[in-house]
Amino acid sequence: MSLTKEKRLFLALMISLFILFIEVIGGLLSNSLALLSDAGHVLTDAFAIALSLMAAMISKKPSDFRATYGYQRIGLLAAIINGISLFAVAGYIFYEGYRRFVSPPHIEATLMLTVAVAGLIGNGIMAMILSKGHHDLNIKSAWLHIIGDLLASVGVVIAGIILYFTNFKYADPIASTIVGLLVLIGGIRVVRDALWVFLELAPAGYNLQEITKAILSVPEVQGLHDVHLWSISHGRPAFSAHVWINDVPLSKADEIRKRIEQKLSQIGINHTVIQLECTECEKNGLYCQLRTEEFHYHH
Numbered sequence: 268m269s270l271t272k273e274k275r276l277f278l279a280l281m282i283s284l285f286i287l288f289i290e291v292i293g294g295l296l297s298n299s300l301a302l303l304s305d306a307g308h309v310l311t312d313a314f315a316i317a318l319s320l321m322a323a324m325i326s327k328k329p330s331d332f333r334a335t336y337g338y339q340r341i342g343l344l345a346a347i348i349n350g351i352s353l354f355a356v357a358g359y360i361f362y363e364g365y366r367r368f369v370s371p372p373h374i375e376a377t378l379m380l381t382v383a384v385a386g387l388i389g390n391g392i393m394a395m396i397l398s399k400g401h402h403d404l405n406i407k408s409a410w411l412h413i414i415g416d417l418l419a420s421v422g423v424v425i426a427g428i429i430l431y432f433t434n435f436k437y438a439d440p441i442a443s444t445i446v447g448l449l450v451l452i453g454g455i456r457v458v459r460d461a462l463w464v465f466l467e468l469a470p471a472g473y474n475l476q477e478i479t480k481a482i483l484s485v486p487e488v489q490g491l492h493d494v495h496l497w498s499i500s501h502g503r504p505a506f507s508a509h510v511w512i513n514d515v516p517l518s519k520a521d522e523i524r525k526r527i528e529q530k531l532s533q534i535g536i537n538h539t540v541i542q543l544e545c546t547e548c549e550k551n552g553l554y555c556q557l558r559t560e561e562f563h564y565h566h
Contacts, residue, residue: 270396272406276320279393279409283313286389293382297375300367301423302382304360304443308416308450309386311353312393312409315457318345319409339500346461353454360447364440371436379439380427387420411453419446467497470504473534478506481530487512487523499538506531507540514545 270278287309294302322342330337394417397410426442429435469475475496482491490511499505512523520543531539 273320273323275396276316276323276406276409279396279413280313280316280320282389282393282396283309283316283413286386287313289382290386293378297378297382298372299374299379299423299427299439300360300363301426301439301442301446302379302386304363304446305383305386305416305419305423307356307360308419308446311349311356311450312413312416314352315346315349316409318342318349319406321345336499339503340464343461343464343500346457347465350454350456350458350461353450353457357447357451357454360443360450364444364447367440367443368437371440374430374436374439376427376431376434380424380431383420383423383427387417387424390417390420411456416449419449422446464498464500469496470498473504473536478531478534478536479508481534482508482510482527485523485526485530487515487519488527489513493542496536503538504536505538505540506536507542509542509544511544 287306290302290306290309293299294306319342322345325338325341328334328338390413393413394410397406397413422442422445426438429438463471473496475494478496479491479494482488488510491508492511493507493509495507497505510523510527512520515523524541524543527541528539531537
């Protein structure tokens with residue numbers, strides 16, 4: 268029986284908190300910055316998963332008079348908060364890494380390696396739990412955090428092996444710097460994806476010109492203008508346009524609208540607002556397109 272996304276997020280949260288506990292204890296006892304850096308990354312993972320879990324629960328609430336589009340963007344707000352927190356964590360890791368390059372401390376390699384392997388196994392389990400559902404930015408962002416931490420754990424394990432066999436003390440700060448870079452990249456990616464939706468930019472993977480051409484392929488359509496393409500939340504594109512059609516009875520107009528919506532649905536756009544008009548566009552919108560013309564951009 269497949270688990271719901273809420274149950275998968277809760278299970279991943281419990282595992283991440285356990286990994287956080289053992290890596291903090293192991294990092295303090297072994298004096299390994301790489302382990303403590305990875306623990307910091309796990310902390311942000313746990314924070315991201317917790318926010319994603321809350322957002323998943325809140326987003327299930329139906330739309331109401333305060334949120335007519337629903338509550339899906341709660342998850343985006345959580346992603347931005349989490350991404351900004353990653354910048355602070357990365358900065359601290361870089362600072363401590365620099366200090367340890369200048370003055371490398373003694374590290375218990377055996378304990379460091381043991382804890383790092385345990386963290387690697389735990390991150391692998393979490394990655395498997397959240398390996399599905401990437402159409403949801405909440406799930407995707409949590410999964411990307413865990414993948415980043417999985418790679419970081421690999422780096423810590425390698426550093427532990429090098430330290431154990433060669434006593435190369437710089438292996439620990441080098442590994443922590445790599446972890447810091449992964450944390451920073453993860454934060455930039457999450458904030459970028461969330462802001463893309465908040466700024467209502469055209470969602471990636473959708474070509475607005477191809478969409479308008481699909482609408483213009485309907486025989487009764489003479490042109491369209493005031494075209495808008497944005498996302499209500501991640502993975503939920505929305506489209507609106509004024510469509511100029513022939514002067515036809517209302518029943519026929521409704522038929523035309525349904526055919527337009529069907530074409531948009533085939534592209535992957537199910538939330539649409541189509542306003543049918545029987546007069547020519549005033550040529551003051553983003554697109555003012557006739558069937559026999561090329562696209563004209565009006566600024």
